Every structure is written in structure tokens, then in C-alpha cells.
Amino acid sequence: MAENLKDILSHLSSEIDQETLLLYLQDKLTAEKKHEVEKKLLDNEFAEDAVEGLQSIRDKQHINYTVEMLNRDLKKKIAKKKERMEKMRIKDQPWLYISLIILILLIVIAYIVIRKSLPG
Amino acid sequence: MNADKYKHISDQELLGNFYATHDAEWLGILLPRYTLLLLGVCMKYLKNEEEAKDCVQQIFLKVITELRKYKVEYFKSWLYMVAKNHCLMKIRDRHGKIPVELTERNVLGAEEQADKLSLVQNDQTIDLMNKALEELSPEQRQCVTLFYLQKKSYQEISDETRFTMMQVKSYIQNGKRNLKLMIERKLKNGTRQ
Numbered sequence: 685m686a687e688n689l690k691d692i693l694s695h696l697s698s699e700i701d702q703e704t705l706l707l708y709l710q711d712k713l714t715a716e717k718k719h720e721v722e723k724k725l726l727d728n729e730f731a732e733d734a735v736e737g738l739q740s741i742r743d744k745q746h747i748n749y750t751v752e753m754l755n756r757d758l759k760k761k762i763a764k765k766k767e768r769m770e771k772m773r774i775k776d777q778p779w780l781y782i783s784l785i786i787l788i789l790l791i792v793i794a795y796i797v798i799r800k801s802l803p804g
Numbered sequence: 805m806n807a808d809k810y811k812h813i814s815d816q817e818l819l820g821n822f823y824a825t826h827d828a829e830w831l832g833i834l835l836p837r838y839t840l841l842l843l844g845v846c847m848k849y850l851k852n853e854e855e856a857k858d859c860v861q862q863i864f865l866k867v868i869t870e871l872r873k874y875k876v877e878y879f880k881s882w883l884y885m886v887a888k889n890h891c892l893m894k895i896r897d898r899h900g901k902i903p904v905e906l907t908e909r910n911v912l913g914a915e916e917q918a919d920k921l922s923l924v925q926n927d928q929t930i931d932l933m934n935k936a937l938e939e940l941s942p943e944q945r946q947c948v949t950l951f952y953l954q955k956k957s958y959q960e961i962s963d964e965t966r967f968t969m970m971q972v973k974s975y976i977q978n979g980k981r982n983l984k985l986m987i988e989r990k991l992k993n994g995t996r997q
Contacts (some may be wrong), residue, residue, distance in 0.1 A: 696903065702837070702839075702840045702841075705840060715956070715957045715959070715960055716955070716957075718957035718958070718959065719951070719955050719956060719957045722951070722957060722958055723951075724953075726976065726977065726980060729882040729884070730842060730845070730880065730881075730883075731842055731844075733845050733884075733888075734840065734842075734843070734844025734845050734847050734848070735844060736844070736848045737843070737844040737845055737846065737847030737848030737849070737856070738843065738844040738847060740842070740847055740848075740851065741847060741853060747840070747843070750843065750853075751839045751840050751843060751855065753857075753858065754839050754860050754861065754864075755836040755839055756955065757861060758832060758835055758839075758861075758864050759832055760837065761864070761865070762828045762829060762831065763836075764869070765828055765868070765869040766828060766829065767878040769828075769975065780910070
């Protein structure tokens with residue numbers, strides 16, 4: 685009893701994994717597990733707000749699919765960003781600048797040599 | 805990168821890896837941990853599934869951009885604040901009103917958690933709790949007792965008391981908050997005497 689009373693004031697381990705939260709929303713948990721989730725929700729404002737919003741979605745079975753789609757989209761966007769960054773990084777490669785300088789030097793040397801080798 | 809492979813890595817570590825490498829793929833592992841919560845928060849404020857989905861995508865982009873600019877200590881609290889503010893901004897755009905913007909002060913920080921822990925560890929607390937429980941309104945006392953002491957779910961309490969689920973939730977939330985305030989007040993008065 686005393687230990688249970690302590691639960692009212694405790695604020696420890698209020699993390700709920702997404703899978704459990706989905707099962708809770710789909711009403712697929714036992715009464716005991718439901719109570720555990722609800723106890724954690726009272727200490728987790730972020731999850732509590734989320735549950736309030738998710739409960740307003742009519743098709744609870746569809747939530748998982750929506751989350752997967754959002755994650756897939758995020759992955760694509762990150763891959764695109766990374767690709768762009770890689771391209772920019774190639775432009776920043778020092779060997780590129782060194783090659784350009786060598787090329788310009790070669791052109792200058794070639795020009796001088798040709799000029800000197802010309803008669804008159 | 806396979807997200808399951810990184811299940812054992814904490815948010816803090818993933819964030820650390822991102823700051824060390826500037827590789828956004830670390831955020832590609834971290835952010836999906838919160839997609840469901842973000843969708844829920846956006847639904848709560850926007851009340852529209854399509855808008856909520858768009859909003860989650862915008863929050864993702866905002867987070868990726870913002871994290872490049874400065875270092876975030878408590879990722880979850882920060883993300884919650886970003887999400888809420890983004891939703892409030894959307895509502896403002898809809899209605900032309902200016903809602904109150906959240907600051908990190910509004911989000912529960914480590915300091916506040918430490919305070920609560922010390923309250924739990926206090927020896928006097930259990931005695932005071934029993935007394936404070938008696939001072940709650942009958943509805944709050946009934947719901948708090950059924951929830952915390954008899955470990956019943958909202959649904960079971962609702963069935964037993966005939967309160968709606970929303971009422972049950974509200975009585976528990978308010979009862980819990982009132983209990984904390986009463987105990988803090990009693991402890992403060994006790995130390996003064």
C-alpha cells in the first residue's frame with residue numbers, strides 16, 4: 685500500500701515504446717498492461733498529448749501504416765540531403781584545386797615554351 | 805542504416821554521433837523513435853489527419869535544420885517543444901491569433917524531476933500522503949485510489965464509477981497534482997515549525 689502511494693509522486697521510467705502505445709490505442713492490452721501505460725502517461729506529457737491526438741484518429745489500424753510512410757519519407761529526404769552534401773563536398777576536395785593549378789601551370793609553361801621556340 | 809541495429813543506443817548517443825559526424829543519417833535513426841508521438845501531438849492540435857501528417861514532415865525538416873545550428877541537451881523535451889510550437893504556429897496562421905509560445909522553461913526539466921525524486925524519498929511523505937488523500941474531493945479520491953492503489957485501468961474505473969473516461973483521466977490528473985501540492989505545502993510547514 686505504502687509503495688503504491690509512492691507511485692503517485694514518482695517520476696521515474698515514464699518511457700513507453702511505440703509498439704505498446706499502438707497496442708494501447710487499438711485496445712489490445714490486458715487491463716493490467718493498460719494501467720501500466722496509463723500510469724506512465726500521467727508522467728509523460730509528450731506521450732499523453734500524443735495519445736489524446738491519436739485517439740481522435742478513427743482507423744486505429746491505419747496509424748502504423750501512416751507512421752511507416754512518414755518514416756520512409758524521412759529516410760528519402762535524409763538520403764537526398766546526404767547526396768547533395770556529398771556533391772558539395774566533392775567540390776571542396778583540395779585535390780581538385782591542386783589539379784587545376786597544375787593544369788594552369790602546364791598551360792603557362794607550354795605557352796612559354798612555344799613562344800620561345802618560335803623563330804624571331 | 806537499419807534502425808533495429810541501433811535500438812540499444814540512447815537518444816543522447818545518437819545525437820552525439822550526429823554532432824560528431826554531421827551525418828544526418830543518425831537523425832534518420834533518432835527521429836523515427838518519435839514519429840508516432842509527433843503524429844499524435846499534431847493531431848491533438850490540428851484535428852486533421854492530412855494536416856497532421858504534413859506537420860510531422862515539416863517538424864522533421866525543422867529539427868534537421870535546427871540541430872545543425874546549435875547543441876540540444878535534452879532531445880525529447882526539446883522535440884516536444886518544437887512540435888508544440890510548430891502546431892501553435894499553424895493554428896495562428898489559420899486563425900490569425902498569436903498563441904503563447906513555449907519555452908524550455910515550460911517543459912519538465914531534470915531539475916524538476918530531481919525535486920520530485922526527493923519528495924518520494926522523504927520519510928514523512930507516506931504519512932502525509934494518507935492525510936492529503938482524505939482532503940481530496942470525493943471524485944478525485946475515488947479515482948486516485950482506484951488507479952494508484954487498486955491498479956485499475958481508466959476503462960475499469962469508468963465502468964465502476966460511471967464517470968466518462970475523460971472525467972476519470974481528469975480526476976486522476978488533478979488529484980495527483982493536488983496531492984503533490986498538498987504534500988509540498990505540508991512538508992514546508994513542517995520544516996518551519
